[in-house]
Amino acid sequence: MKTTASFLTAVLAASSLAAATLEMKPDTYLNMNYAHRHGRHKVLELGDSSAILSASRHAAGFALLASDRDGDGELTVKFRLLFPDGSAQPLGDAVPVKLRKDRMLARNLVLTLDDADIARLMKSESKFNLVPVRVQAEFTGSDGKPLPALNDVAAIGFDRGLKPQPPEAAVAENGVTGVPTLALNGNLYPGIFGYVGWNWGTARRTVRELGEASRHLYEIVFQPWSLWKEGKFDDAAFERTLNSQVASIVAQDPEALIFVRWWLYMPRDWAKHNPGESIVYDDGSTEIPLLGGPWAHASYASKAWLSAYTKIVDTAVRKLSAGSYADRIFMVRVGYGNCGEWNNFGYHQEKFPGFSPQMLDAYRTWLKQRYGSIDRLNAAWHTALSGFGAVAIPTREERLAGKAGDILRNPADTGNVRDFYRFFSEFTVSLIEHFGRAVKAASGNRLLYGVFYGYYTHHLSGFPYHMLDSGHYALGRLLDSPYVDTLCSPYSYNDRNRGSTLGMPLESIKAHGKLFLAEMDLPTHLADPKRYQADANSGLRFAQAEEQTLTLYRRDFGRVLTWGVGGYWYDFAHNWYHFDRFREFAAATEKINREAAGRDLRSVAEVAVILDEESVFDLSLHAGKWGAELRDALSFDIERLGVPVDFRLSSDLGRAVKRGYRLLVFPAQFRQNPAIREALAAFPGHVLFLYGAGMVSAENRLTVPNDFYGVPVTTADAVNRLTAGERRFYWSGPRPPAEVWKAVLKQAKVHRYASRDETYIYANASYLGIWVPASDGGTLTVTLPEAARMTDAETGEPLGGGPEFRFTLPEKGMYFRLLRREAR
Secondary structure: OEOOOEEEEEOOOOOOOOOEEEEEEEEEEEOOOHHHHOOOOEEEEEOOOOOEEOOOOOEEEEEEEEEEOOOOEEEEEEEEEEOOOOOEEEOOOOEEEEEOEOOEEEEEEEEEEOHHHHHHHHOOOOOOOEEEEEEEEEEEOOOOOEEOOOEOEEEEEEEOOOOOOOOOEEEEOOOOOOOOEEEEOOEEEOEEEEEEEEEOOEOHHHHHHHHHOOOOEEEEEEOHHHHEEOOEEOHHHHHHHHHHHHHHHHHHOOOOEEEEEEEOOOOOOHHHHOOOOEOOOOOOOOOEEEOOEEEOOEOOOOHHHHHHHHHHHHHHHHHHHHOOOHHHEEEEEEEOOHHHOOOOOOHHHOOOOOOOHHHHHHHHHHHHHHHOOHHHHHHHHOOOOOOHHHOOOOOHHHHOOOOOOOOEOOOOOOHHHHHHHHHHHHHHHHHHHHHHHHHHHHOOOOOEEEEEOOOOOHHHHOOOOOOHHHOOOOHHHHOOOOOOOEEEEEOOOOOOOOOOOOOOOHHHHHHOOOEEEEEEOOOOOOOOOOOOOOOHHHHOOHHHHHHHHHHHHHHHHHHHHHHOOEEEEOOOOOOOOOOHHHHHHHHHHHHHHHHHOOOOOOEOOOEEEEEOHHHHOOEOOOOHHHHHHHHHHHHHHOOOEOOOEEEEEHHHHHHHHHHOOOEEEEOOOOEOOHHHHHHHHOOOOEEEEOOOOOOEOOOOOEOOOOOOOOOOOEEOOOHHHOOOOOOEEEOOOOOOOHHHHHHHHHHOOOOOOEOOOOEEEEEEOOEEEEEEEEEOOOEEEEEOOOOOOEEEOOOOOEEEOOOEEEEEOOOOEEEEEEEEEOOO
């Protein structure tokens, strides 16, 4: 139902300002959207404009949305115009708004500026081309009292006509930090530098407050599938949507720089228009429930999907690079699979994917390239296939072959399963590279490109459906790609109260000049405990929640900084950071980041864990218990003894040997590998092998190795068997007990920083984090390898020259301290 149209024209009071008009279109009452359905009482908001004003375009539209769950009613709204310099002018008198119970009023408005307004905006002192114009609403109830609004500002971008170019964006490899670091327009950004500012809506208040804390880097997470109609993608709607997203962020923080993330999902009805192009699961189905309904996702091997999204990415990036806010966009990240993280679909439903005809064709093509002839394939698989056309996708039964508790599958008769999983990881990487090539070409190599990938230990707890089927085990190949600048992962969801862990080969990622980004999405005490009950803060009592939230966030900030990587906060636009102490924390840590940009952030670890991707493909899908134990061992068991640890790929072992570690740990080196044998022959330090080392021969048969890569090995099952002079040890399980770790660390002369167990030390060349997850009081002594002047990085308090430092721990609770090493 519509009401009579009303027209509002306001002449701005100051004679130096020209007239601006605001036209109001007829009201429409619609079904309520998500925010209004789930709101309490009245929900009032202005929407951001998808139009960009300019010298040739003086008018832009936006919307007023209003609803009331309690019943019909009436209120008034008054508008004013806000310019980038902070000045404001009223836009006429208050006008009525009529509400109807459980219906959402939608009123479209059009702001028109005249030549004087345009000239004023053209002269803005901003260093950016796009500047924000804002229309602010003031809502008043029938009782004359002001009403709160979900959003009271409509953002509109203004193009100053400067023909902007993308920022000078790079991953600085050999700068003062010594690690790959984000560089934008000559400035370095180490540590946690960003925030996801748009995720199904702009987190306006958080963006504004982070901008006030001198943090100006934001990500837009956007799902383009919503812009398809009848099997076709609407390029114009895509551009309009990005316009409103960028304008919304810039209106809150005029200094904003932006990176964007697109999910490469097709819409729900795409399969109807493209039959036979969807993922086929082991049960023959093509749909899984996702985001409220059944969804048939495109096969990773669908050429129709690849062609469509290649064109979409190309067009979008070209428009971004030449558009009105090009000087604000520095990176594009694309993703497919579950949550856009290149994790294959189906695992939540306990289904195995990969049975589409397109995937079978791709797999057979890969096998031909790998083996060259069917005879060589048969020799590797111990089969007698007549040709590559006889190869089938491994069935559910073949993938699940074996019995409960098996760690390794029999390599002699499971070649098809092993190679299929190897193929799928490599195929996933080929898709990532494909889109990276497209982004680089469309942007003239000006934009950075990034993806989520490489979840080595994350997936150790994902058996049987989400470990090997994830496609995440070709990181070594991806690191050689010239098209990929950044890699990303959420930090581990496993027992976040205990520690911040990744278990990814960060040192290999950094050694290849790639910037790693840690997605830091820990819910605060303001998060909905029902929705996030599995996360770290779910069990915190309200009286302690804020304090513990800040302690965990301080720890995570220090962890990212000492990793020597980048990162960003992500609260899914759920307002987790709306409290005073977080604003103070954000400002204080940004000062630490600025200081860290001039410091050495290289690792000082004396222990490295070597992760082997080839061995992963020999794992049985029944190895869940082994995987969970190994994940915990790698996440906590070494660092809890006060020892920093690096993670590297076995393909990067040469660098690890040259680096001079005292101890190398091989947790899952099942495959015999001549290159590893050769590298270890030249390694003077100590080595610890865990269960299964060398048990799979080059001929794909299980064996009991005699020499563990050419060197004598002492079984470490009994600590008292470790004697002076021994350098190679073996533990017959995935998780050695603490006394074994201590004995091996002592034998290798690895420095232990802490005087007590369950004290985690996060360290690089300039910073040292001390984390005690469950303190019981007393004094903690931290001893550095050598004397150094240390300062509390957060307070600036000088702590002396050491090498011993003593800290009084609280009687109960968590404890974190971040120290900074001063120049000699």
